[in-house]
Amino acid sequence: MKTNGTGAFTGRIARAICLLALLLPVLVFASERVPKPVINIDRQGKCVEDSATMRREHPDMLKHQRDLTMHEGIRTRKHSLKECVECHASAKTGSVLGAKGFCQSCHDYASVRIDCFNCHASKPKLASGVKP
Amino acid sequence: MSADANDGLSRRGFLAISAATLGGVMLAPGIRLIEIAGARAPEQSVSRQVRWGLLIDTNKCAPGCDDCVKACATENGLKDTGHPRTDAQWIRKVELKDMRTGRANSVPVMCQHCEHPPCVDVCPTGASFKRADGIVLVDRHICIGCRYCIMACPYKARSIVFEAITDQNPDVPRGNGCAEGCTLCVHRIDRDQQPACVEACTKAGHNAMFFGDLNDPHSEIAQRVAKYASTQIRADFKLNPGVRYQGL
Numbered sequence: 001m002k003t004n005g006t007g008a009f010t011g012r013i014a015r016a017i018c019l020l021a022l023l024l025p026v027l028v029f030a031s032e033r034v035p036k037p038v039i040n041i042d043r044q045g046k047c048v049e050d051s052a053t054m055r056r057e058h059p060d061m062l063k064h065q066r067d068l069t070m071h072e073g074i075r076t077r078k079h080s081l082k083e084c085v086e087c088h089a090s091a092k093t094g095s096v097l098g099a100k101g102f103c104q105s106c107h108d109y110a111s112v113r114i115d116c117f118n119c120h121a122s123k124p125k126l127a128s129g130v131k132p
Numbered sequence: 133m134s135a136d137a138n139d140g141l142s143r144r145g146f147l148a149i150s151a152a153t154l155g156g157v158m159l160a161p162g163i164r165l166i167e168i169a170g171a172r173a174p175e176q177s178v179s180r181q182v183r184w185g186l187l188i189d190t191n192k193c194a195p196g197c198d199d200c201v202k203a204c205a206t207e208n209g210l211k212d213t214g215h216p217r218t219d220a221q222w223i224r225k226v227e228l229k230d231m232r233t234g235r236a237n238s239v240p241v242m243c244q245h246c247e248h249p250p251c252v253d254v255c256p257t258g259a260s261f262k263r264a265d266g267i268v269l270v271d272r273h274i275c276i277g278c279r280y281c282i283m284a285c286p287y288k289a290r291s292i293v294f295e296a297i298t299d300q301n302p303d304v305p306r307g308n309g310c311a312e313g314c315t316l317c318v319h320r321i322d323r324d325q326q327p328a329c330v331e332a333c334t335k336a337g338h339n340a341m342f343f344g345d346l347n348d349p350h351s352e353i354a355q356r357v358a359k360y361a362s363t364q365i366r367a368d369f370k371l372n373p374g375v376r377y378q379g380l
């Protein structure tokens with residue numbers, strides 16, 4: 001399959017290769033070959049901040065709020081983990097954990113361990129309120 | 133020098149209250165500043181003018197009754213794991229008997245919420261701490277599970293969690309590897325409710341437990357401790373516990 005191409009022909013091939021290289025990630029995503037996190041939001045309405053802020057800054061918000069709550073008894077609802085769980089627990093499982101759970105799905109994808117739920121309830125009060 | 137180590141502090145506390153009550157006179161008839169401080173706004177931090185405490189009337193506490201222990205377990209999600217020797221114990225009933233006279237007492241013992249808590253002194257990370265309103269807590273985010281506090285507490289009030297926990301009460305996060313003890317039901321206090329043990333004791337008609345602000349001279353608990361003789365367990369340690377016992 002070897003051809004003795006002219007200068008123009010080689011140029012065209014080079015351009016095609018460049019284009020392919022640029023398009024590759026887009027094509028791959030479009031073809032669903034790379035898994036993406038499942039983000040199921042069952043509850044309608046707005047989060048406490050816009051999505052971009054939430055994605056980047058939710059760990060800092062939670063950490064800030066936890067210190068206020070723990071040490072100063074400030075239990076405002078806006079940035080509290082309990083409220084995250086209230087809103088984002090799946091309608092199906094009642095939890096933010098599980099393969100398709102709101103918290104776990106993204107954290108699995110990003111390979112970031114969530115320690116919160118070793119201690120904190122992953123279900124809102126009503127769902128977890130089953131007496132032993 | 134017979135002066136109690138706490139004298140200075142209680143005097144300061146007293147001055148703070150007098151200031152608060154005086155301030156209250158200006159507000160409106162019948163409304164005192166201290167009441168307003170009690171009903172704290174959600175974004176307001178806890179006040180050091182408050183000193184939460186418990187009074188336990190041992191004359192009314194029946195031997196064998198464990199209503200308070202059960203209420204604590206339900207409220208805080210303490211479940212029987214089948215390993216009673218290592219299960220966390222936030223409150224226990226202790227039966228006492230004076231061998232000379234035969235007089236018996238049955239008393240609930242929980243974290244005594246010391247004013248000078250040794251569990252806080254020894255904690256290497258600062259996880260064990262005292263909130264401004266006198267409630268002694270473990271910040272599990274910082275606790276490394278070293279168990280120093282368990283060794284230091286003279287009341288055996290701290291436990292460590294040995295097993296993974298699921299289905300916690302959303303208000304009471306707890307988990308494997310952290311030290312813990314009675315929180316005085318801080319999550320309930322923060323929404324102006326009584327601790328679960330006190331509520332259960334009153335509901336069952338025993339009326340052996342009282343909860344309130346020891347610094348507020350108008351609170352029932354402060355009036356009771358002013359009127360009746362009450363003691364602190366091992367008062368000789370001078371830790372000034374917030375839990376007091378009547379009839380011991």
Ligand code: SF4
Binds near residue numbers: 245249252284285371
């Ligand atoms: S009773 Fe024990 S755990 Fe509670 S404050 Fe005192 S030393 Fe700390």
Ligand code: SF4
Binds near residue numbers: 275277279310
């Ligand atoms: S077990 Fe936790 S709270 Fe207790 S002393 Fe160690 S770090 Fe502090």
